[in-house]
Each structure stands twice: as C-alpha cells, then as structure tokens.
Amino acid sequence: MVTLLTASRLYENRIMPLSCTELDGALKRYYLSPFYGIEFCIGFPGNLLVVLGYIFCLQEWQSCNIYLFNLAVSDLIFLCTLPRLSYLYANDQVETMTYACIVNRYVLHVNLYSSILFMVWLSMDRFLLIKHPTRNHYLLRPRTALIVTGLSWVAVNVEIAPMISLMLQDLQTQNWSFCNDFGSLKGDVNPLGYSIGLTITGYILPMIALCVFSYQIAHLLQMQERAHRTSYRRALRVAISAAAMFLILYTPYHVLRNVRIASQKPWAGVETCSIEYIDSLYILTRPLAFLHSVINPVFYFFMGDKFRNLLISKLRKTFRKKEPRREPA
Numbered sequence: 001m002v003t004l005l006t007a008s009r010l011y012e013n014r015i016m017p018l019s020c021t022e023l024d025g026a027l028k029r030y031y032l033s034p035f036y037g038i039e040f041c042i043g044f045p046g047n048l049l050v051v052l053g054y055i056f057c058l059q060e061w062q063s064c065n066i067y068l069f070n071l072a073v074s075d076l077i078f079l080c081t082l083p084r085l086s087y088l089y090a091n092d093q094v095e096t097m098t099y100a101c102i103v104n105r106y107v108l109h110v111n112l113y114s115s116i117l118f119m120v121w122l123s124m125d126r127f128l129l130i131k132h133p134t135r136n137h138y139l140l141r142p143r144t145a146l147i148v149t150g151l152s153w154v155a156v157n158v159e160i161a162p163m164i165s166l167m168l169q170d171l172q173t174q175n176w177s178f179c180n181d182f183g184s185l186k187g188d189v190n191p192l193g194y195s196i197g198l199t200i201t202g203y204i205l206p207m208i209a210l211c212v213f214s215y216q217i218a219h220l221l222q223m224q225e226r227a228h229r230t231s232y233r234r235a236l237r238v239a240i241s242a243a244a245m246f247l248i249l250y251t252p253y254h255v256l257r258n259v260r261i262a263s264q265k266p267w268a269g270v271e272t273c274s275i276e277y278i279d280s281l282y283i284l285t286r287p288l289a290f291l292h293s294v295i296n297p298v299f300y301f302f303m304g305d306k307f308r309n310l311l312i313s314k315l316r317k318t319f320r321k322k323e324p325r326r327e328p329a
Helices: 002-015 023-057 063-079 082-090 098-131 140-175 189-229 233-262 272-289 294-301 307-320
Strands: none
Touching: 002 023, 023 063, 023 082, 023 272, 023 294, 063 098, 063 140, 063 294, 082 098, 098 189, 098 233, 098 294, 140 294, 189 233, 233 272, 233 294
C-alpha cells in the first residue's frame, strides 16, 4: 500500500507543471546551457578564423580592418567564457569563485557594448568610403581608426566599471558563494538607475547612430545605383542587416533587464510568482542578445572583400599542400 502511494505521488510530480519558483532552474539547465554550448561551438571557430586570418593574411591594414579585428577579438574573448557557464547551468551549480564570477560578468558586458560600438564605427567607415572613394577623409586613415578604437575600449570599460562595485557588494551579501546575474544584483549603486543609464549610453545612442549611418549608406547607394545603373543591393543588404541584427537581438534583453530590476523594488508591488515569470522572460533574452558573436563573422566576409579573397586564397594553398601528390603512372 505504501509503495502504491509513493508511486502515485511520484507520477503526480512528474505530470504536474513546474511551479513559478522552479522555472528559473529549469530554464538555466535546459535552455541556457545548450544554447551557450551551441553559440560557443559555432561562434568560436568563426571568430578564431577571422582573428588568425587578419594576423597572418592581411599585410596592409585599412580603417575597416581595424574595427573588424577588434570586433572579432571582443567576440572571441567573450565566447571563451561560455563553456564554463554552460557546464555550471547543466549541472545545476552556481559560480563559487569570486574572480571567475567578476571576470565572466565583466567580459560579457564589455563585449555586449563594444560590439555595437565597433559596428557603429564600421558603418561610419563604410559611409565615408562611399562618399570619399579615394580615402582622402581623415577618419578613413588607419591611425585615426586606432585612436577611435582605443577610445572606444576606454569608454566601454568606464561604462562597465560601476558593475564591479555592484558585483562585489552583492557577492559580500551572499557570503561570496553565489554569483548573481546583472538583473539580480543589489548594492549601494542603484541597479535600476545604472541599468537604465547603461541602456541609454551603451545601447540606445549607438543604435541611433547605427541606424543613421545605415540610412545614409542606403541613400548614397541608391543614388549611385541610379547614376551608374549598377546594382549595389548586396552592400545595401549588409548595411541594413547590421542595424536590424542589433535591434532585434538587443532590444528584448535591455527591456526585460530593466523590467526585471524594477520588479524587485518594494514600490513596484509585484507578486513573487510575477517576479519569477519576469525573470524567466529575461533569461530567454540573454542568449539571444549574445547571438551577435555568432553572426558577426558573416559581416567580416561581406564587408571586407580584400580580406575575404586573401583568406580564401590562403586556405586553398594550405589544403593543396596537405593533399597527397599522385605518382605518375
């Protein structure tokens, strides 16, 4: 009789839907873990190929190459953090190492905002190149691109720096044993105000600039297409796709992150289950926002014709050397 009751309860537990407090763990284990694993397996080889291609194949660097190379390096560093996250989520574990927690979250957000910033400079470079084909504009000089790149890294790190203080305070309240996501951090720094400020400076303003440059590129290409009767549809699609990618991938993440942080405030008056549902939606947007690191290598090949041709030529030579020579009959 006891055995039948036990079996009945186990069966009921299996068919009953997850409670609101169990959604978080289930999504991390069965959604975040495989998603991060797939992103690493696809994105890491692509970005590594681009980085190595730039180092060993490209002899003369132009401004667009500098922006693309830094974008690839940023994506590559970020992708290296995904295997550990995937492992922890798959085994229902939390990050217990303080340094690993801080470095992981820091690299993640630096990549998030440096990627869109480098794409803005790349769109600016494409716009100026169409307007000044002879590269006589000072912003098209490699030296200028290096300065802009250095300032971009500084700006992004300044934006993310307060997060270190916030993470340290949150880890201290958790006895240095639990690593929270940005949406769950608590400390002296106002998380909601900081998140909104980061959204405006790190996402909205660069997104506006990216859309403006994409529109200008589209306008110039359409004018040239009418004047020269030559199709520029591929270049036009690349310019529009870059803006569309960040708009689609970044917007849900930033909206849900701010909603998630606001829902935890006492003045919001949100019930516990509602907070958990909001957190679950926020979890769904996280790997989608980082999907740009997988998609970015596509832009490297379409935006840099010279680099693409050099890389393909280098790969062909490498494979030809490895092919066994046939002996004459």
